[in-house]
Amino acid sequence: MTSPHVLIVGAGPTGLTAAVELARRGIMPVVIEKRKSVSNLSRAVGILPRSMDLLDPSGVAKSIRSEAVVFQWAIFHNRAKPMAFIQLNTLKDRNKRIFGLAQDRTEAHLRNAFIGLGGKINYGAELLSLSQNDTGISVSILGKAFRFDTVIGADGSTSTVREALHIPFNGYELPEVWSIADVDVRGWKNPRAFQSFILDHGGVVVVVPLEKSRFRVIANRPHALASLPVPMNVTRVRRAAEFKISVRQAETYQSGRVFLAGDAAHCHSPVGGRGMNLGIADAADLAERIVNGTTEGYHAARYPVGKKTIKLSEHARHIITSTHPAIRFFLRSFLHTTEHSPMLQRRFVKNALDL
Ligand SMILES: Cc1cc2nc3c(=O)[nH]c(=O)nc-3n(C[C@H](O)[C@H](O)[C@H](O)COP(=O)(O)OP(=O)(O)OC[C@H]3O[C@@H](n4cnc5c(N)ncnc54)[C@H](O)[C@@H]3O)c2cc1C
Structure with missing residues (x-):
């Protein structure tokens, strides 16, 4: 044939x-x-374990591993206040991580x-x-x-x-405008963590590590950097954009x-x-x-x-951007409980890694 x-x-x-x-x-x-x-x-x-497994035979996973940042933690904040720290790299397999690149x-x-x-x-x-x-x-x-x-x-x-x-x-x-900023930053606390900031009125801002001092800020509203509720010492904005x-x-x-x-x-x-x-x-x-x-x-x-x-x-x-007080309360309680429950943490890691 x-x-x-x-x-x-x-x-x-x-x-x-x-x-x-x-x-x-x-x-x-x-x-x-x-x-x-x-x-x-x-x-x-974010490159997930399943992708790394698929890219292993060609050697692409190996070259990604040599450059990517491994997410160590997921940290959730209620506005600026840290609310839950969840460890992400708990599994033995070297591909069972979230790789930031x-x-x-x-x-x-x-x-x-x-x-x-x-x-x-x-x-x-x-x-x-x-x-x-x-x-x-x-x-x-x-x-x-x-x-x-x-x-x-x-x-x-x-x-x-x-x-x-x-x-x-x-x-x-979706009706709302989303925004991103790709930035170089000095002195960012927890540089290996994926961080979510839950804001009022259904807002959310996420900070993701890309390299040692390079981060992605993404928000479900315009002006990602201005939406961040904590100070960030930005030395260079590589790219900022808004999108639907x-x-x-x-x-x-x-x-x-x-x-x-x-x-x-x-x-x-x-x-x-x-x-x-x-x-x-x-x-x-x-x-x-x-x-x-x-x-x-x-x-x-x-x-x-x-x-x-x-x-x-x-x-x-829907959950993280909800403006409904009961869902906001549920989300905060869930994250708080997860931080203190090994069983819920394992389930969170399994879902986050799409295992
Ligand atoms: C802000 C943002 C953040 C994201 N974050 C994540 C994330 O963290 N994790 C994740 O998994 N995904 C994320 N995504 C989604 C991810 O970027 C896309 O799913 C991914 O790019 C899809 O890849 P693709 O190759 O299918 O399409 P594309 O990346 O869109 O590539 C399609 C290519 O086809 C070319 N093309 C189009 N028409 C023609 C034509 N007629 N002839 C020849 N070439 C053509 C285009 O130029 C383009 O290069 C994010 C997306 C955005 C916008």
Whole structure:
């Protein structure tokens, strides 16, 4: 049997994972990326154990481990006042941690692995259209026509592949504006902790370590840094941005020999830090199926996982951003009790690590 001719649209974490996983198993895909060069956006910051396990065979997990910050604690504050300290790195397995690393660096490790396997990323190459029949898939890239046996749409939440297939992306947009700041900081207390500050009126600000003195501040309101209820000695703002969030899932992840993975198939709020990790898992699963010839089961396997992840992320978002006094009281009591209960701490760690 000859190897399928595979096109991957998009060189974000999902497309790059699919590329590495196919290449290391002997199928060299064509990868196109509409950006002119690599991205330097640090969107996703938490790499979860399941992703590390999936990225172990290619050696990518090892190179991520050499650079990433291991989250030691989750610390919850009621406004500025510390309320609960929960230890995160209690398990023996070296992958059973949350690794903090800016998304552009995670992509760099994936990219290096793919190039090391002989792969090439075609930058400045945008997919413009796609159609398929019984004999294959026709695509137009920068106005030129090409044929492929299989296409992976890893082209993000505004996916051209999904639109070309007329697959509905059902869901809703959250009304509030969210904000992030990527900052260098001097003298931050507990630099290895993931810290949440629960504010009044449903507000929440989170500080995540990215490097020794580099942090991500994210808030569910404008001006992330100004929302932080404690002083932070910021020496450099690398990037500050505001954004809206959609919660959506594609009605199907596959149509014929064309597949959707990552944000092209699902998107939700950053609460829980699952988005990129879910895309990595989609990509690894799909690559394995392409190699084994079992792609017909891809939607059935991955759609329910996406649905459950969106549900859990939305559930957590509703709780931490609720303005309802009873839910605020429940949240504070729960965190306080968890700090003093080994059983609840174990459960918290299991959920946070998505084990
Ligand atoms: C502020 C913020 C914080 C986040 N934090 C976390 C977190 O802590 N943990 C987590 O797991 N997730 C997090 N996420 C989500 C995470 O960033 C995404 O889930 C992840 O980037 C999805 O990867 P992807 O490869 O599927 O899509 P993308 O990263 O969007 O990559 C898609 C790529 O396809 C390219 N492309 C698009 N159209 C075409 C075309 N027609 N032709 C060629 N190329 C094309 C794009 O240029 C892009 O490079 C966060 C997101 C945001 C915005």
